[in-house]
Amino acid sequence: MVRKLSACETMGSATTICTDKTGTLTLNKMTVTKFFVGKEHIKAESNTSISAKVLELFHQGVGLNTTGSVFKSTDSCSSFEFSGSPTEKAILSWAVLKLNMDMDQVKRNFDILHVETFNSEKKKSGVLIKNITDGTIHAHWKGAAEMISRMCSHYYDREGNIKPLEESDKVECDRIIEGMAASSLRCIAFAHKQVTKAEQEDHEHMHGNVPENSFILLGFVGLKDPCRPGVKKAVEDCQNAGVNIKMITGDNVFTAKAIATECGILHPNLEVDEGAVIEGEEFRNLTDEARMERVEKIRVMARSSPFDKLLMVQCLRKKGHVVAVTGDGTNDAPALKEADIGLSMGIQGTEVAKESSDIVILDDNFSSVATVLKWGRCVYNNIQKFIQFQLTVNVAALVINFVAAVSAGEVPLTAVQLLWVNLIMDTLGALALATEKPTEELIKKKPVGRTAPLITNVMWRNLMAQALYQIAVLLTLQFKGESIFDVNKKVNDTLIFNTFVLCQVFNEFNARNLEKKNVFEGIHKNKLFMAIIGITLVLQVVMVEFLKKFANTERLNWGQWGICIGFAAASWPIGWLVKCITVPERPIFSYLRLNKRCYNE
Known part of the structure; x- marks a missing residue:
């Protein structure tokens, strides 16, 4: 149960999960x-x-x-x-x-x-x-x-x-x-x-x-207290996703080690995890420097108190981690509030813990925590998809109207047409891209982290390629369309408007996958996406063919519709070719900041 909607998006960036043992990793049936x-x-x-x-x-x-x-x-x-x-x-x-x-x-x-x-x-x-x-x-x-x-x-x-x-x-x-x-x-x-x-x-x-x-x-x-079925797989999934799992328990160090090993948090060969186990009192008594140096290595904290849990969360956040914390007791409230994402237990959790949390795990199961992580990644990724898609629309529309207004003194896209584009792209487009479900590839990626930019280099590459293509096609139609297709100005403006809208519809398929070349993979599973695409196309036909006076358009024949569809469909091979270009992981604007700092020095 999501109590704070923003927690879903934040969970997608989580780098560390601090979890209880009893009832979360185990069945709590002693x-x-x-x-x-x-x-x-x-x-x-x-x-x-x-x-x-x-x-x-x-x-x-x-x-x-x-x-x-x-x-x-x-x-x-x-x-x-x-x-x-x-x-x-x-x-x-x-x-x-x-x-x-x-x-x-x-x-x-x-x-x-x-x-x-x-x-x-x-x-x-x-x-x-x-x-x-x-x-x-x-x-x-x-x-x-x-x-x-x-x-x-x-x-x-x-x-x-x-x-x-x-x-x-x-x-x-x-x-x-x-x-x-x-x-x-x-x-x-x-x-x-x-x-x-x-x-x-x-x-x-x-x-x-x-x-x-x-x-x-x-x-x-x-x-x-036996481990929950499926908890080892859930821990493994989180670790494969680049998320560190830390078990914080009140049990003694030997029980904590045994349960952590059984759940996959520790390796059977404990020498591999040297320094990974600590008792709460020892952690509490470390100096600030020693605690900050060691906190990332710790995987199990035994004989811990709620204060130790809070102290660990504070240290991890200072180190730049995005921290999720599970808790069920009243004493866990400070740690739940301090964490970036507080996850309380719905069955064993107290009302104080639930009120202090962002998300309530209704079945007290760590597998559900892994599910929250998966859907958090999906929400974050869907936001990125829509931002890439929306920026492409806005950049193309802005450049086309600006260039046309400066050069010819008039704009090809009227106010009503721009409002229509924004209506179908902001509502139907957002709904279509927001309904994508989590994939296995998504959970295998490394977490985004606290300082990573929302718009990545991959997104800049995709949106600039599509925007430049749309600008080139539509400016060509603006200045040469009447002579190329032997049509009057009103029909040419309708061609520009129709091509622009259809380019966005076809580009929605490209936006489904930011990096994968095959944008049609799994599309049959998302029936809502296909339904929204169908509704958008029907509304566009009505706008062009039947609402001529309202939209300031002219009816198009079959050949002209084929031209518009052909221009729009070209965005698919362009999207495929662009994704063959590798881009650096380092954010592009960080180079500008580096150059500015070097200049100042």
């Missing part, structure tokens, strides 16, 4: 596929081997430290419905179906004293609870595995024994986290501690922040 108690891997079918104490602590950590909910389905007493974020729903579903958690019972047994909600800076959420039966107070944390494990000094084994977390154990925990991340799993850790009486007397711990030190590690879960 399931728990791995489970560890402490350092021990637990099979899904072997949950009975876990002690009741550890299970109870997991029930507390999942059921009370969550923003989701569990409902019993009305259709069946044995089935459940889950609400919340995809991560919360996956963990709740796993706890209820695999760990036999009764969420209502857990809530009845405990009072919640304080909640620390999840945020993108801390990457974790916490809760302080009181056991109604014995009055003991417990704290639970859940979040990014490496951050939770740093808070822990001990860990539980499957029998419920508490063991000290030695250096070797920490290394083992890191290996578990990295192993899950390498398998494209999001690793979530759980930690617990019973608050001591001394801590209970501390008002800040009771009613302020949840304590964050000396916790006991409960274990880890690995959540699988």
Whole structure:
């Protein structure tokens, strides 16, 4: 859904796309596929081997430290419905179906004293609870595995024994986290501690922040969020179009690398992408010079915050890139506004993100982002086609009338005829060229960029060739037409007018392709173009043959119509020959600026 029309054209010039991972590159349908108690891997079918104490602590950590909910389905007493974020729903579903958690019972047994909600800076959420039966107070944390494990000094084994977390154990925990991340799993850790009486007397711990030190590690879960079908092809298409894809995610660096490799953003051989992966904190702490030097090499930013995303967009824009950004959260609003094109998510996106964006991706799919890029290129290209076509009309008309007025004191094209030409060329011509659909050749081109001129050297070559041909033909008819074709002045003026209009109609075919020689390729697919050409020709016949008084024309015979069509049709071979001439990519006016600068020096 396009909220700002100009964004379509801008997207055609995009050089970099900064995309989220969850829900955009992936399906955002998470399931728990791995489970560890402490350092021990637990099979899904072997949950009975876990002690009741550890299970109870997991029930507390999942059921009370969550923003989701569990409902019993009305259709069946044995089935459940889950609400919340995809991560919360996956963990709740796993706890209820695999760990036999009764969420209502857990809530009845405990009072919640304080909640620390999840945020993108801390990457974790916490809760302080009181056991109604014995009055003991417990704290639970859940979040990014490496951050939770740093808070822990001990860990539980499957029998419920508490063991000290030695250096070797920490290394083992890191290996578990990295192993899950390498398998494209999001690793979530759980930690617990019973608050001591001394801590209970501390008002800040009771009613302020949840304590964050000396916790006991409960274990880890690995959540699988598969890549969307077709996302790798979409990323490849964008890269072939010369657009850099940068993935910005809150996941740890190992998960980010695995997903980016799976999507085609990184190469399987990471040595090829040296310096392409960075963490948000490292990027944030770089000096301005180092950040500007490195920003173009980065393809993946892990453990990033919304500020890191905004900082990257600002750096890329300073480097001259045209930046598109995807976002779904309220915190993404600054980056969406800062970007040249803000793309919000229609399903997971918040209203704040949507209001800050230019285009809403209704299916939250990166393939749709690639489609926006393709159609943006098409819109930009169609604008160029129409500008080339319209400039040809205006240059020819201006030169013909000016030369005729200066030399003979009268103009061959009357005011009504010029208005007619502008009417059919500005409306029907624009509609015909604007209906061209994207082609594979278009998406394979390099992006235009921020400073590239709208009128390229190719366009100047095409329009000048056609304009010069039309001027030569029409001035010849103006000064020699009466004697060449043995007609009176009024018929000769009608020949000039009819030839001029038909030249524009035939030149519309040339304008369909700025560079390709075969201007008829794919024309059968654009039925609207052919219909508009047909309507234009019918209106021109009516103008010449039946509206003589209004248009100041004279009826033409079949031979005279054939002459006009012959002159107009010659624009096709001329267009073909002109496209054999190569032109430099550097804008022609840049040479004039260079010469002026050299002269001044």
